[in-house]
Amino acid sequence: MSDDLILEQFVRLLDTLPVAAPWPALEESGFLDLLRSEDDGGAGLNLEDFFPLVLAAGARPQINGVVQTMVARLKNPDTTAAADIEAALGGNNARAVAAAITAGLMAGAMEQILATTVEYASTRKQFGREISKFQAIQHNLAIMAEEVTAARMAAQAAFVGSPREVSPQRAAAAKLRAGQAAEIVAAHAHAIHGAIGMTQEFHLHHLTGALHQWRLVHGGESYWARELGRWALARPDGLVTLARAL
Amino acid sequence: MLDTMELTAIPPEDEALREPIRAFLAEQLKSMSTERKARSWMGFDADFSKALAAKGWVGITLPKEYGGGGRSHFARFVLVEELLAAGAPVAGHWVSERQSAPLLLKFGNEQQRRKIVPEVCRGEAFFCIGMSEPDSGSDLASVRTRADLTPEGWRVNGSKIWTTHGRRAHYMIALVRTSGTPEDRNKGLSQLLIDMRTPGVTARPIRDVSGDEHFSEVHFDNALLPADALIGQEGQGWAQVNAELAFERSGPERIYSCMALIDAWLDFIRAKGPTDAEAELAGRLLANVSALRNLSLAVTARLARGESPVNEASVVKELGTTWEQSIPGMITDHLASVEVPVPGELLAALQYAAAMSPSYSLRGGTREILRGIIARGMGLR
Numbered sequence: 001m002s003d004d005l006i007l008e009q010f011v012r013l014l015d016t017l018p019v020a021a022p023w024p025a026l027e028e029s030g031f032l033d034l035l036r037s038e039d040d041g042g043a044g045l046n047l048e049d050f051f052p053l054v055l056a057a058g059a060r061p062q063i064n065g066v067v068q069t070m071v072a073r074l075k076n077p078d079t080t081a082a083a084d085i086e087a088a089l090g091g092n093n094a095r096a097v098a099a100a101i102t103a104g105l106m107a108g109a110m111e112q113i114l115a116t117t118v119e120y121a122s123t124r125k126q127f128g129r130e131i132s133k134f135q136a137i138q139h140n141l142a143i144m145a146e147e148v149t150a151a152r153m154a155a156q157a158a159f160v161g162s163p164r165e166v167s168p169q170r171a172a173a174a175k176l177r178a179g180q181a182a183e184i185v186a187a188h189a190h191a192i193h194g195a196i197g198m199t200q201e202f203h204l205h206h207l208t209g210a211l212h213q214w215r216l217v218h219g220g221e222s223y224w225a226r227e228l229g230r231w232a233l234a235r236p237d238g239l240v241t242l243a244r245a246l
Numbered sequence: 247m248l249d250t251m252e253l254t255a256i257p258p259e260d261e262a263l264r265e266p267i268r269a270f271l272a273e274q275l276k277s278m279s280t281e282r283k284a285r286s287w288m289g290f291d292a293d294f295s296k297a298l299a300a301k302g303w304v305g306i307t308l309p310k311e312y313g314g315g316g317r318s319h320f321a322r323f324v325l326v327e328e329l330l331a332a333g334a335p336v337a338g339h340w341v342s343e344r345q346s347a348p349l350l351l352k353f354g355n356e357q358q359r360r361k362i363v364p365e366v367c368r369g370e371a372f373f374c375i376g377m378s379e380p381d382s383g384s385d386l387a388s389v390r391t392r393a394d395l396t397p398e399g400w401r402v403n404g405s406k407i408w409t410t411h412g413r414r415a416h417y418m419i420a421l422v423r424t425s426g427t428p429e430d431r432n433k434g435l436s437q438l439l440i441d442m443r444t445p446g447v448t449a450r451p452i453r454d455v456s457g458d459e460h461f462s463e464v465h466f467d468n469a470l471l472p473a474d475a476l477i478g479q480e481g482q483g484w485a486q487v488n489a490e491l492a493f494e495r496s497g498p499e500r501i502y503s504c505m506a507l508i509d510a511w512l513d514f515i516r517a518k519g520p521t522d523a524e525a526e527l528a529g530r531l532l533a534n535v536s537a538l539r540n541l542s543l544a545v546t547a548r549l550a551r552g553e554s555p556v557n558e559a560s561v562v563k564e565l566g567t568t569w570e571q572s573i574p575g576m577i578t579d580h581l582a583s584v585e586v587p588v589p590g591e592l593l594a595a596l597q598y599a600a601a602m603s604p605s606y607s608l609r610g611g612t613r614e615i616l617r618g619i620i621a622r623g624m625g626l627r
């Protein structure tokens with residue numbers, strides 16, 4: 001199957017799953033074994049090809065644990081509904097792997113928040129025109145787009161190679177940058193949505209709520225900044241050389 | 247919506263340029279102070295620009311038949327990255343190779359291309375940018391400097407301002423009105439190639455906040471230019487200047503203005519031994535520059551494919567300048583908390599960056615103007 005096709009089918013699956021009981025259909029789909037090697041009945045997906053799936057899952061936080069389960073199955077093939085990759089994988093690099101995956105989920109959620117907010121701003125009218133026509137709103141949407149772009153790029157940079165071998169420095173930069181963006185993106189999204197965004201019924205809070213939770217797990221910004229900074233300060237190099245070595 | 251920016255690696259043949267460039271810079275800059283390194287892209291040194299050109303590193307992306315290096319935009323990325331990381335004084339050739347020569351190649355006549363582009367590549371022709379005027383900043387279409395075609399050639403009257411290194415440049419590419427009035431806005435504008443030695447052209451220095459005289463105001467008092475000083479088509483100045491701004495805004499240089507300061511700070515922390523809070527700040531600096539660098543490479547990949555990714559470049563510039571502007575404040579806040587003496591060189595670099603950092607989001611288009619471009623790219627206006 002081509003990568004685009006995998007993504008397309010994955011998205012279709014996520015969008016048609018019964019939210020209350022998604023796991024039987026997920027089990028049956030075969031997607032949960034995608035990361036496992038072909039010898040073990042999986043597809044041996046590398047991180048580059050996994051990234052779009054993680055973004056798609058991040059954009060659909062109502063069904064939590066799908067990509068987490070895919071990663072956990074690298075260790076234990078019988079896992080379902082895994083929530084905590086770090087605990088499921090165990091070992092040295094588990095926190096970095098979990099942080100990278102979480103950064104990917106956050107980037108996916110933020111892309112969706114941006115799209116939702118642009119759409120809302122382009123339809124909601126006040127003072128006789130769409131609120132997206134006001135310069136202040138345009139500028140805040142531009143800021144959101146900038147932050148989402150930076151977070152996505154930082155996350156993508158951690159999705160290189162095989163799933164267990166995530167670079168801890170890249171994972172650190174990813175989780176840190178995504179967390180930094182999360183605060184700004186969530187705040188502007190809610191501001192632009194006004195009161196409707198504060199309701200249980202409107203879907204925005206699923207996304208922003210997941211974002212805040214993801215920010216908190218597997219090490220937050222300060223934790224990863226410290227780790228990354230210690231690594232950097234143990235080397236003699238300037239910032240550009242360090243960025244290249246990451 | 248904006249195009250997605252994808253993670254990109256520098257091709258090995260371009261990455262291979264890095265070592266020779268580093269060796270050259272280590273030799274050239276070995277006695278340069280941190281304070282001068284902090285000036286980097288405002289730093290003017292004609293000898294340095296010539297020496298760089300002798301290596302074939304000025305106009306590296308320009309076609310070989312015009313004296314350029316014929317290399318890809320990734321090669322320029324590596325070059326610019328190393329120049330700015332080392333704090334090299336790039337201002338001499340900066341504008342000419344980044345936007346003036348590419349503009350002449352795109353719109354100029356064959357004589358302008360044949361004569362001037364090779365001069366640029368030899369580090370012999372430096373350009374300044376003649377866009378802003380006293381009453382035309384962000385609203386560039388309102389320029390008033392006027393050029394009239396007479397039997398002897400173009401007669402130019404008016405003035406430009408904030409012209410970086412206007413007194414040292416050999417040429418200016420000026421946006422002027424060749425028909426109509428300022429109320430006609432972007433109709434009736436043209437670009438002229440102005441030899442700065444032309445009688446009636448005077449450049450006066452303006453001292454900037456750091457005490458340097460990089461800025462200038464340039465006056466045109468009935469200056470007479472040859473008829474073939476016109477670049478491209480008469481009346482097409484607006485479209486052309488936007489192409490020029492695309493060259494100006496798409497490069498990787500908008501993320502590396504503070505490197506001398508950051509590197510001096512890292513060295514200071516290493517020497518004193520880092521606390522948790524210091525490691526954290528180092529980590530934040532690194533994570534941010536790493537993301538910006540990857541974004542800048544994604545823009546470079548688009549340039550290498552011959553595209554003009556104006557919206558995406560605006561995103562990177564806006565993110566980059568916002569981040570860069572936060573650096574002097576973060577470092578000031580930290581240094582105010584330490585109890586050991588802070589090296590004088592570090593303080594001098596900090597003082598320069600703190601004074602100049604507001605300009606990062608003015609030059610090349612203000613923050614508000616860039617956000618407007620991004621919003622347009624998102625389909626909001």
Ligand SMILES: Cc1cc2nc3c(=O)[nH]c(=O)nc-3n(C[C@H](O)[C@H](O)[C@H](O)COP(=O)(O)OP(=O)(O)OC[C@H]3O[C@@H](n4cnc5c(N)ncnc54)[C@H](O)[C@@H]3O)c2cc1C
Pocket residue numbers: 374375376377378379382383384385407408409410411605608609610611612613614615
């Ligand atoms: C270091 C430096 C080097 C420079 N070098 C050159 C050079 O070599 N050649 C050259 O031609 N120019 C140069 N400039 C000038 C630069 O291009 C202008 O400063 C810039 O275009 C802004 O114009 P202005 O300073 O007149 O500000 P203004 O346009 O007057 O803007 C003032 C404020 O109003 C805001 N504003 C303006 N219009 C709008 C709007 N529609 N919506 C919302 N906010 C708005 C701006 O964002 C800004 O915050 C340089 C500037 C600096 C700082």
